[in-house]
Amino acid sequence: LLQLTRKLIEIRSVLLSVDQSEALQLPSIVVIGSQSSGKSSVLEAIVGHEFLPKGDNMVTRRPIELTLINTPSNAASSSSTPSEYGVFPNMPGMGKITSFATIQKTLTDLNLSVPPELAVSDDPIHLQIHSPHVPDLTLIDLPGYIQISSMDQPEELKDKINGLCDKYIREPNIILAVCAADVDLANSPALRASRRVDPLGTRTIGVVTKMDLVKPEQGATIVRGERYPLHLGYVGVVCKAPPTSGVFRSIRGDKEKPNVTGAVLRREEEFFGGENSKYFGRDKKVMVGTDTLRRRLMDVLETSMASSLNGITNAVQIELEEASYQFKVQYNDRRITSESYMAETIDALKARFKEYTAQFTKPAVRSKLKGMLDDKVMDILEKLYWDDPRTLELAKLGEDRKLTPEELDTYWKYKLETASSLLTKSGVGRDSTGLVAEGLRQLIDSIATGEPFTFHPSVSERITEFSHAILRERMGLTADQVENCIKPYKYEVEMDDREWEVGRDRAEEKFGEEIKRCDNKLNEIRGKLGGARKLNGLIKHVAELEKWEVERRKRRLSGGLNATSNSEDEGQVEEGAPVLDAYKYSPAQIIDGRHALLLSNRLNLLKVRQQALKSRRCKTGPDQSAFCPEAFLTVVADKLAYTSTMFINIELLEQFFYQFPREIDSRILYDLNRDEIGKFARENPKIKQHLDLQERKDKLEQVMRSLQGLVNLQKDSKGSLATG
Numbered sequence: 100l101l102q103l104t105r106k107l108i109e110i111r112s113v114l115l116s117v118d119q120s121e122a123l124q125l126p127s128i129v130v131i132g133s134q135s136s137g138k139s140s141v142l143e144a145i146v147g148h149e150f151l152p153k154g155d156n157m158v159t160r161r162p163i164e165l166t167l168i169n170t171p172s173n174a175a176s177s178s179s180t181p182s183e184y185g186v187f188p189n190m191p192g193m194g195k196i197t198s199f200a201t202i203q204k205t206l207t208d209l210n211l212s213v214p215p216e217l218a219v220s221d222d223p224i225h226l227q228i229h230s231p232h233v234p235d236l237t238l239i240d241l242p243g244y245i246q247i248s249s250m251d252q253p254e255e256l257k258d259k260i261n262g263l264c265d266k267y268i269r270e271p272n273i274i275l276a277v278c279a280a281d282v283d284l285a286n287s288p289a290l291r292a293s294r295r296v297d298p299l300g301t302r303t304i305g306v307v308t309k310m311d312l313v314k315p316e317q318g319a320t321i322v323r324g325e326r327y328p329l330h331l332g333y334v335g336v337v338c339k340a341p342p343t344s345g346v347f348r349s350i351r352g353d354k355e356k357p358n359v360t361g362a363v364l365r366r367e368e369e370f371f372g373g374e375n376s377k378y379f380g381r382d383k384k385v386m387v388g389t390d391t392l393r394r395r396l397m398d399v400l401e402t403s404m405a406s407s408l409n410g411i412t413n414a415v416q417i418e419l420e421e422a423s424y425q426f427k428v429q430y431n432d433r434r435i436t437s438e439s440y441m442a443e444t445i446d447a448l449k450a451r452f453k454e455y456t457a458q459f460t461k462p463a464v465r466s467k468l469k470g471m472l473d474d475k476v477m478d479i480l481e482k483l484y485w486d487d488p489r490t491l492e493l494a495k496l497g498e499d500r501k502l503t504p505e506e507l508d509t510y511w512k513y514k515l516e517t518a519s520s521l522l523t524k525s526g527v528g529r530d531s532t533g534l535v536a537e538g539l540r541q542l543i544d545s546i547a548t549g550e551p552f553t554f555h556p557s558v559s560e561r562i563t564e565f566s567h568a569i570l571r572e573r574m575g576l577t578a579d580q581v582e583n584c585i586k587p588y589k590y591e592v593e594m595d596d597r598e599w600e601v602g603r604d605r606a607e608e609k610f611g612e613e614i615k616r617c618d619n620k621l622n623e624i625r626g627k628l629g630g631a632r633k634l635n636g637l638i639k640h641v642a643e644l645e646k647w648e649v650e651r652r653k654r655r656l657s658g659g660l661n662a663t664s665n666s667e668d669e670g671q672v673e674e675g676a677p678v679l680d681a682y683k684y685s686p687a688q689i690i691d692g693r694h695a696l697l698l699s700n701r702l703n704l705l706k707v708r709q710q711a712l713k714s715r716r717c718k719t720g721p722d723q724s725a726f727c728p729e730a731f732l733t734v735v736a737d738k739l740a741y742t743s744t745m746f747i748n749i750e751l752l753e754q755f756f757y758q759f760p761r762e763i764d765s766r767i768l769y770d771l772n773r774d775e776i777g778k779f780a781r782e783n784p785k786i787k788q789h790l791d792l793q794e795r796k797d798k799l800e801q802v803m804r805s806l807q808g809l810v811n812l813q814k815d816s817k818g819s820l821a822t823g
């Protein structure tokens with residue numbers, strides 16, 4: 100014997116992982132029979148354990164592709180692996196299962212997972228059993244044929260099961276037709292189905308179960324198969340006594356069941372031996388007993404495998420050539436691994452990060468912070484100065500040479516102090532740190548959501564998660580540090596003439612920008628109204644309106660009771676109201692007008708202040724701060740930005756730039772195991788395709804080598820047979 104079956108079963112497993120259709124070209128034994136014919140009992144007797152799903156309702160709903168692998172018992176005892184175990188190749192997480200009760204439970208669950216409306220599914224369950232007590236065989240258990248349709252097993256289901264069985268009993272498979280001895284063979288659906296696809300019975304073995312239920316001479320007649328001859332013959336068996344009682348069923352649970360082989364053999368010995376050996380003895384040329392069945396199956400499968408060898412070798416050769424060609428054309432034979440893809444991805448991620456961090460140089464950060472603080476300055480100026488009507492006097496004061504700084508109105512000095520304090524105490528530490536951290540966050544998020552991380556949502560999430568964690572951790576610390584370092588400015592800000600000049604220049608520039616902004620807005624309204632003349636008219640009207648409103652409010656406040664009775668009736672124009680142009684403007688235009696009035700007042704004031712900033716007084720130096728709060732605050736903002744940048748750089752940026760690449764390594768590269776890396780790589784469809792094709796080619800090559808070896812072996816043995 101060449102042990103072809105064993106080797107081809109290995110090949111079949113490999114092929115199965117490449118492509119189901121090719122694997123099916125290697126012959127397998129397909130077990131068919133009607134419900135309760137004793138199909139499960141036969142399979143369990145072959146395996147030696149009770150492991151198939153049991154139940155009143157039809158429990159086999161999916162084909163079970165059972166691969167039996169004979170493991171020499173001495174090899175098993177010398178190693179730590181168990182001698183007998185099952186493996187579900189499609190559920191690698193379950194590992195080697197030594198408890199046949201667990202296998203039974205798993206098979207039951209897998210069968211019950213078929214939705215009831217489908218009833219049967221052609222998606223096979225794969226199960227391997229390794230044991231020193233099993234022969235090398237591949238067996239496929241199929242749902243039992245339904246003979247009589249009933250309420251819960253309708254005609255439709257019957258057709259479905261027939262269809263499923265038909266798919267499996269094709270060539271080159273061997274059909275194991277299970278029939279019970281106590282049922283007329285003429286009524287056996289298994290034999291009927293077999294005859295349809297294998298009329299000469301060249302690849303069908305009949306198994307006659309329940310031989311103990313008929314008279315021995317009757318049983319012997321059936322097994323001789325004279326009525327319905329099969330080339331491969333019939334084997335008679337007695338697999339199981341009927342269940343003793345219902346109690347047995349209920350206490351089953353997960354308890355390990357004893358090995359069934361011994362019991363079956365004893366029962367068969369009892370039945371076929373002794374008195375009955377005159378019907379079943381060796382000289383009677385009938386095949387009986389599970390042991391005979393096993394040997395018969397091995398022989399038949401081996402022969403069938405041998406005749407399939409050339410066919411499958413040719414088929415695999417063609418597939419391999421196609422795969423190799425595709426690999427050459429699509430990938431120029433470039434090999435990749437999940438690990439290499441992972442490493443490349445991480446390298447690219449770090450490189451992109453490094454490239455982006457160039458945006459965070461000190462000058463860049465300082466200019467960002469300056470921008471933010473300048474805005475704060477403008478807000479403070481607006482609140483404290485621009486809304487204060489006395490600000491227009493401030494310019495005149497500045498021009499008044501007779502007043503020394505000491506003689507200046509304490510009002511303005513006090514105002515400047517307030518303004519400076521508003522700026523330094525506005526939460527600069529928090530805001531500036533927040534601004535930079537937000538910049539970093541956006542940067543990381545844009546990397547983490549860009550290619551190729553669009554394919555890797557969970558890794559992308561990890562990146563954002565740990566980068567946010569670093570930022571969160573550093574932010575509080577940095578903000579405190581910055582706040583601490585700008586503390587002196589909260590009490591006093593010293594500046595020299597050069598700093599003053601820079602600040603004054605910048606303030607002037609900012610005012611220029613602000614003036615332009617106001618101008619633009621005013622132009623917009625002018626455009627909407629259709630000309631400068633119209634705008635001026637509207638502004639004049641609104642100004643009058645507002646003046647009148649102010650006066651009315653005053654009157655009302657002093658008018659007391661009178662005011663309530665004088666309440667406006669709709670449509671009625673109050674005395675003294677500027678009625679003349681009242682119908683010239685729509686309500687929307689009035690709103691625009693109010694806005695325009697504000698803008699033109701603001702523009703006026705800004706221009707006055709811009710002029711003041713250019714004045715000789717302001718140019719004198721920091722001792723003129725009270726006249727030029729704009730310049731003073733700009734210098735303060737500058738100092739704040741400088742100090743903040745320094746500490747943000749040390750506490751936040753440098754730390755982040757150091758930690759981030761290291762976290763990438765420890766949280767992704769080293770944290771993922773082989774399986775996870777494989778899964779990661781396959782999330783990218785391009786990589787998946789590449790890996791799949793490469794794997795297919797590799798496996799086909801491996802299979803091809805094994806097949807070639809077997810073909811040569813077969814040739815040699817034929818040659819030696821011929822010469823010997």
Ligand code: GDP
Nearest residue numbers: 134135136137138139140309337338339340341
């Ligand atoms: P399946 O539905 O075709 O899988 O059939 P089972 O293996 O579940 O057997 C159906 C019934 O027949 C069960 O009650 C078994 O105990 C009983 N049975 C199976 N084989 C034999 C046998 O050889 N002799 C006797 N007397 N009963 C058997």
